[in-house]
Amino acid sequence: MELSQILRTLSKRRLGLAAVIAFSFAAAVLMAYRPVGMPPKLEPRTVALGVASKQILLDLPRPAAVNLRAKISSHVGRTGALLQVLTSVRLERAIARASGIPARLITTEGPHPVPPGVQNVVRPSEARSAEVLDETTTYRLRFKAPSTLPLVTVRAQAPTPAEAARLADATYVALREYVAGLRAELGTDPRRPIVLRDMGPAIAGPLQGGMTKAVLVLGFVAVLILGVLALLTIDVLRARLNAPHLMRPEQLLPDGPPRS
Amino acid sequence: MSRFTLGIPRRFRLVAIAMTIAAVLALLLVYRPTLSPPGLQERGFEFGVAKGQILVDTPISALADADQDGLGPGYFPLTYALYLRTDAARAAIARKAGIDANAVAASGPFTELLFRPNIVIRAAVRPPPNLEDHDYRVVLDATSGRPVLSIYAQAPTSEEALTLVRSTMQVLREHVREEEERSRVPATERPTLRSLGATEGGQVNSGVNVELAVLAFILFSAAGIAFVYRRERRLRRKAAEPPPPPPPPAPPAEDDWPRTTRLLPWSIAGFLAMVMLLPFDSIKLPIAIPMDGKLDRPVLVLLGTLWLGALLAVKGRGRPRIAITRIHVAALMFFALACLGAVLNAPALVNLDEFTLVLKKLVLLASYIALFAIVASVVRPAEAPRFVALMIGLAVVAAFGTVIEYRLGFNAFYQWSAALLPGSVGVPETLNTLDSIGRTSIYGPAGHPVELATMVGMVVPFAVVGLLESPERRKRIAYAIAIGVIFAGALATQRKTSVVAPAAGLLVLLAYRPRLVVRRLIPVGLVLGLLVGLASPGAIQSIFGQLSPSKFGNVRSTQDRTADYDGVAPDVTRHVLLGRGYESYDHTKYRILDNAYLGLLIGVGLVGLLAYLAILATTMSAAHRTIRSGDPPLSGTALAASASVAVVAVATLLFDVLSRPHVAYLFFFIAGLIAAMRAPGMRAAQAPRPEVMLRPAEPRERERMLPAGSL
Numbered sequence: 001m002e003l004s005q006i007l008r009t010l011s012k013r014r015l016g017l018a019a020v021i022a023f024s025f026a027a028a029v030l031m032a033y034r035p036v037g038m039p040p041k042l043e044p045r046t047v048a049l050g051v052a053s054k055q056i057l058l059d060l061p062r063p064a065a066v067n068l069r070a071k072i073s074s075h076v077g078r079t080g081a082l083l084q085v086l087t088s089v090r091l092e093r094a095i096a097r098a099s100g101i102p103a104r105l106i107t108t109e110g111p112h113p114v115p116p117g118v119q120n121v122v123r124p125s126e127a128r129s130a131e132v133l134d135e136t137t138t139y140r141l142r143f144k145a146p147s148t149l150p151l152v153t154v155r156a157q158a159p160t161p162a163e164a165a166r167l168a169d170a171t172y173v174a175l176r177e178y179v180a181g182l183r184a185e186l187g188t189d190p191r192r193p194i195v196l197r198d199m200g201p202a203i204a205g206p207l208q209g210g211m212t213k214a215v216l217v218l219g220f221v222a223v224l225i226l227g228v229l230a231l232l233t234i235d236v237l238r239a240r241l242n243a244p245h246l247m248r249p250e251q252l253l254p255d256g257p258p259r260s
Numbered sequence: 261m262s263r264f265t266l267g268i269p270r271r272f273r274l275v276a277i278a279m280t281i282a283a284v285l286a287l288l289l290v291y292r293p294t295l296s297p298p299g300l301q302e303r304g305f306e307f308g309v310a311k312g313q314i315l316v317d318t319p320i321s322a323l324a325d326a327d328q329d330g331l332g333p334g335y336f337p338l339t340y341a342l343y344l345r346t347d348a349a350r351a352a353i354a355r356k357a358g359i360d361a362n363a364v365a366a367s368g369p370f371t372e373l374l375f376r377p378n379i380v381i382r383a384a385v386r387p388p389p390n391l392e393d394h395d396y397r398v399v400l401d402a403t404s405g406r407p408v409l410s411i412y413a414q415a416p417t418s419e420e421a422l423t424l425v426r427s428t429m430q431v432l433r434e435h436v437r438e439e440e441e442r443s444r445v446p447a448t449e450r451p452t453l454r455s456l457g458a459t460e461g462g463q464v465n466s467g468v469n470v471e472l473a474v475l476a477f478i479l480f481s482a483a484g485i486a487f488v489y490r491r492e493r494r495l496r497r498k499a500a501e502p503p504p505p506p507p508p509p510a511p512p513a514e515d516d517w518p519r520t521t522r523l524l525p526w527s528i529a530g531f532l533a534m535v536m537l538l539p540f541d542s543i544k545l546p547i548a549i550p551m552d553g554k555l556d557r558p559v560l561v562l563l564g565t566l567w568l569g570a571l572l573a574v575k576g577r578g579r580p581r582i583a584i585t586r587i588h589v590a591a592l593m594f595f596a597l598a599c600l601g602a603v604l605n606a607p608a609l610v611n612l613d614e615f616t617l618v619l620k621k622l623v624l625l626a627s628y629i630a631l632f633a634i635v636a637s638v639v640r641p642a643e644a645p646r647f648v649a650l651m652i653g654l655a656v657v658a659a660f661g662t663v664i665e666y667r668l669g670f671n672a673f674y675q676w677s678a679a680l681l682p683g684s685v686g687v688p689e690t691l692n693t694l695d696s697i698g699r700t701s702i703y704g705p706a707g708h709p710v711e712l713a714t715m716v717g718m719v720v721p722f723a724v725v726g727l728l729e730s731p732e733r734r735k736r737i738a739y740a741i742a743i744g745v746i747f748a749g750a751l752a753t754q755r756k757t758s759v760v761a762p763a764a765g766l767l768v769l770l771a772y773r774p775r776l777v778v779r780r781l782i783p784v785g786l787v788l789g790l791l792v793g794l795a796s797p798g799a800i801q802s803i804f805g806q807l808s809p810s811k812f813g814n815v816r817s818t819q820d821r822t823a824d825y826d827g828v829a830p831d832v833t834r835h836v837l838l839g840r841g842y843e844s845y846d847h848t849k850y851r852i853l854d855n856a857y858l859g860l861l862i863g864v865g866l867v868g869l870l871a872y873l874a875i876l877a878t879t880m881s882a883a884h885r886t887i888r889s890g891d892p893p894l895s896g897t898a899l900a901a902s903a904s905v906a907v908v909a910v911a912t913l914l915f916d917v918l919s920r921p922h923v924a925y926l927f928f929f930i931a932g933l934i935a936a937m938r939a940p941g942m943r944a945a946q947a948p949r950p951e952v953m954l955r956p957a958e959p960r961e962r963e964r965m966l967p968a969g970s971l
Contacts (some may be wrong), residue, residue: 089457129309
């Protein structure tokens with residue numbers, strides 16, 4: 001089908017084309033925004049992202065930074081264990097309580113055996129399923145620690161930088177409460193506590209825009225292409241079915257002079 | 261009779277029957293009929309998952325007691341994981357969960373303790389049923405030296421998965437208690453299993469049954485309607501006049517490329533040279549290009565600008581003629597579906613910071629389709645064989661450079677690009693190094709050895725057809741030498757793809773020209789095999805060693821491909837129709853798939869995958885018509901192009917073709933040539949106008965008179 005024929009068909013099906021354009025626009029708007037409330041307002045479906053990070057040091061009552069006799073090497077193994085505990089449901093709920101964010105909106109991941117971004121663990125279907133369930137969760141926490149230092153790095157992601165910072169800071173509170181709870185439950189020696197030192201408030205910043213415009217444009221283009229192709233295909237199929245050489249003799253028009 | 265048909269036309273009745281059959285088939289796809297009791301049982305497409313964790317600690321928790329130097333033996337979780345895998349534990353778990361023991365499978369750990377050799381020796385005894393054949397699955401995971409045991413379960417429903425995890429935990433606790441009591445270990449030396457919160461889970465792909473049923477209904481209905489449509493056309497054709505004769509073949513034009521001053525064909529030739537000789541996707545230009553653009557993007561923009569300018573300003577024969585073929589429709593549909601899948605899953609993609617990646621990949625896909633559209637509208641049918649000659653020449657240069665690299669360790673493409681072009685060239689870190697099974701990584705101008713093997717392999721059918729169909733001996737010798745050099749280059753990559761992919765192309769040639777292939781190709785093949793062995797010594801043995809039956813299924817790269825099928829089930833079934841986002845399944849983040857069909861299934865879903873297959877099918881179908889047209893230079897070119905598409909279809913099984921721009925651009929260029937040879941406008945433009953109209957028609961009807969095969 002040549003360009004001229006396409007344009008002619010589309011001009012012939014002006015109403016259909018207008019409907020396709022209107023439908024594409026409406027579909028794109030609904031794909032990019034969610035109508036909420038009454039009267040309905042449009043709320044973007046994709047959220048902007050804020051990120052924050054903070055560190056927590058496993059330390060001794062007398063800080064290792066100022067105490068020449070301090071040995072914090074035994075804390076290194078403990079840090080790895082705490083990283084795993086941080087990803088548990090129990091800590092997730094504690095973080096939710098401390099931050100005021102509903103627990104169902106929070107997910108945690110890590111610790112990764114290698115830096116994130118380097119794929120080396122082929123996860124089986126069962127483990128991947130658990131990750132897939134959390135893909136749309138908007139408050140995300142990731143934990144990591146160097147192999148030689150008792151330092152936990154918390155990375156938080158949330159719809160705004162402020163919320164991300166709140167989430168990261170809440171991690172420290174939740175972890176401290178967990179360890180304090182264990183100590184109280186087991187009656188450990190109060191003179192030799194494990195000190196979780198907050199290395200300062202979380203540093204936050206924006207990650208990227210909500211991508212709403214990109215979603216709007218892509219959605220419009222996609223539906224428009226499909227709609228126009230459908231219009232043209234239907235027209236071509238009808239034309240081919242009714243092509244003159246396929247018509248019965250009685251359907252053909254009487255002979256006349258050829259048109260230029 | 262009319263009493264039963266209610267006066268409804270036969271074609272509508274047939275459509276109704278087709279749709280009824282489609283509905284039944286769609287139901288049977290997702291439900292299994294049972295006889296006792298009679299009814300429908302859901303097939304196991306939906307599944308739920310649950311996860312629980314146990315902290316293996318000391319009686320006075322080391323997490324709270326600074327006096328303890330360590331956390332107890334770090335291998336305890338591993339020991340427990342291995343215990344829970346045993347048949348006895350599996351049976352106990354099944355009993356507690358109220359499930360048949362044979363329906364439960366247990367495996368793990370997977371994080372870092374599983375031994376992953378490159379060559380796997382197959383056991384002589386019959387292996388147990390595959391893990392993925394069980395409806396109820398438990399996976400145990402533990403990291404070396406870490407005190408947490410993670411338990412994952414998969415079952416038809418999330419409730420059953422939760423029960424399975426709880427049962428597993430219970431079995432473990434009972435086992436530990438029994439062992440402690442039996443061996444009388446002092447209380448202070450016993451490990452303590454601490455709960456880390458409630459077990460959580462959910463349904464991974466709820467609604468997948470309905471989605472599959474709807475898709476199946478639409479597809480089966482479409483097939484039925486297509487059948488009724490073709491039947492109706494056949495009936496009308498029987499009762500009608502013979503169709504008008506096709507336009508006569510195009511007479512040779514004076515300004516066909518290369519004897520032309522038209523800029524566009526020359527620009528296309530330049531683009532092709534860039535694709536086949538430059539590592540363009542490794543060249544970082546000194547100017548910032550949005551969407552991770554590399555050298556191909558500005559060159560394509562320039563080409564597009566020229567094309568648009570010609571479309572607007574040039575009149576007559578020099579003007580690009582846009583004719584929409586089935587290939588255009590399939591490509592545009594694929595692009596639209598890729599966009600749609602990304603948009604529908606945008607909230608998750610943005611959340612995972614993957615939406616930008618998808619946008620970049622969509623821009624790249626648009627670039628491929630733009631090249632295809634330009635080639636299809638600019639290249640004239642008579643020019644197609646000349647572009648093929650250029651392609652063979654470029655492939656020979658690329659292959660020769662590859663052989664040099666294989667023999668001397670010198671990659672001229674990267675080295676000279678870095679010296680001659682502006683910007684910086686990112687030389688791959690693994691260039692000329694050995695991979696895990698001892699193969700040297702030969703890159704040539706491409707971004708990966710497999711990409712190089714496929715790129716030159718795609719040109720092999722063109723050279724073979726040249727050899728088969730050239731009447732002149734001199735030309736046949738030249739083509740034979742070209743085949744030898746190209747094969748030597750492909751084999752120098754030492755990848756199985758260099759043999760497997762071109763073999764698919766040769767099979768297509770064999771199907772169309774069996775006698776010629778047997779008579780001319782086999783003797784030449786024997787001679788060339790010897791020469792190729794001399795040019796790339798050791799390469800043939802290396803590849804055939806990998807392809808030998810004892811190793812083919814056991815090499816890690818082959819095993820990983822088959823291991824992918826179960827591992828990607830959650831991603832596939834979660835977004836079964838339109839996927840999670842085109843090319844969003846990042847291999848550095850999730851898993852190396854080694855199979856682009858799987859990647860497409862995840863990225864664009866079943867519908868998108870069908871659209872991709874439609875691109876391949878329409879391309880081959882369009883080529884088929886030209887092959888059968890009997891137009892000597894064009895039918896041969898179309899045959900080779902069709903074989904080349906078969907190479908891509910097979911290569912798609914072996915790696916991610918669409919993320920490798922050398923192969924993808926070349927494929928869309930070849931598809932463009934096929935469309936150029938088929939597009940009715942292109943041929944009509946060059947053919948003399950028919951003297952006599954077959955029949956007069958009213959203006960409205962004249963508009964409907966479209967050439968057969970135009971869509």
